[in-house]
Amino acid sequence: MVFPGRGSAGYDPDMKEANESAGRVEELSRVVLAEARARGLTICCAESCTGGLLSGALTDNAGSSDVFAGGVVSYSNRSKTRILKVSEELIQEHGAVSEECALAMALGALNLFESDIACSVTGIAGPGGAVPGKPVGLVWFAVTSSSGSKVFERYFKGDRRSIREMAVASALAEVVVALRRARGVDHGC
Numbered sequence: 001m002v003f004p005g006r007g008s009a010g011y012d013p014d015m016k017e018a019n020e021s022a023g024r025v026e027e028l029s030r031v032v033l034a035e036a037r038a039r040g041l042t043i044c045c046a047e048s049c050t051g052g053l054l055s056g057a058l059t060d061n062a063g064s065s066d067v068f069a070g071g072v073v074s075y076s077n078r079s080k081t082r083i084l085k086v087s088e089e090l091i092q093e094h095g096a097v098s099e100e101c102a103l104a105m106a107l108g109a110l111n112l113f114e115s116d117i118a119c120s121v122t123g124i125a126g127p128g129g130a131v132p133g134k135p136v137g138l139v140w141f142a143v144t145s146s147s148g149s150k151v152f153e154r155y156f157k158g159d160r161r162s163i164r165e166m167a168v169a170s171a172l173a174e175v176v177v178a179l180r181r182a183r184g185v186d187h188g189c
Contacts, residue, residue, distance in 0.1 A: 025165060028172035029057040035179035036067035036117075043175065044113035045071040046084055046105040048096065048122040049139060053168045069113040074105065084108025097122050097134050099142075099151050106142035106149065117145045117182065119175050125163045139167045143178045150174065 036043050045054050055071030058064050072083050077096055080086040086104040094100040105120035123139030130136045137156040142149055154170050156163045 024169045025057045025172060026060070028169060028176060029061055032172055032175050032179065033058065033061055033064055033067055035176060039179060039182055041116040041179065041182055042067050042069045042113070043117045043119070043179075044069040044109045044115040045118065045171070046109035046120040047071060047073050048075055048080070048105070048120075049125045050121045050164050050167050050171075051075060053164055054119065054121060054171055057168055057172065069115040072109060072112065080105060080108075084112065095131075095134065097124055097138060097140060099140055099153070102140035102142040103144065103149060103151050106144040110144055117143065117175065117178055119143045119171050121167055121171050123163070123167060125160045125167075127160060137163055139163070139170070141167075141171055141174060143171075143174050145178065145182065147182070150178070 032043065043058075047054050052071065052073045055068075055073075058068045072079075074080045074084050077088075077091050080091065080096065080101070081088050084105050085108045086101060090100055090104055102120050102122050105122060106118040109115070109120060110118035120142045121139060124130055124134060124136050126136035135155070137158070138153065139156060140151065140153050142151045144150075152174070154167070156166045158166070
């Protein structure tokens with residue numbers, strides 16, 4: 001099949017990146033679950049622009065329920081405020097795609113699921129939705145636990161699918177780092 005503007009051979013570089021990200025997501029999801037099991041920790045997530053892809057990547061693995069407490073797709077601002085308890089004032093002041101909102105989403109998920117580690121993802125996957133200072137491809141992440149939080153942003157290029165896949169891979173990679181830094185649960189042994 002030939003895609004307009006993509007060359008006569010039908011090569012789609014965005015699709016290649018998306019396929020590579022998908023393979024990375026599968027591998028990283030297995031590592032996240034193994035690291036959480038090894039430490040006796042539970043994980044959860046709050047997603048906006050990824051629309052459940054992060055939760056899906058984790059639950060694609062059999063037996064994930066022993067460490068994956070759950071996930072929330074809080075695509076609308078209303079769901080962010082009602083489910084994750086992100087304040088309306090925070091969203092009005094900083095926007096849903098912001099450092100502040102990403103952290104509030106992760107903290108809301110941590111509280112909701114009573115989990116050890118929470119990860120949140122909020123961004124603009126496109127093709128629309130960009131506003132001045134917040135282009136398509138901007139994604140904010142937060143990974144939080146009782147020992148602290150890390151909030152960071154990434155800019156991805158590509159179509160909607162590839163931006164979302166790359167966001168999931170980035171989130172999983174950072175959860176691996178957080179898990180490897182975590183001490184784990186003290187079972188009194």
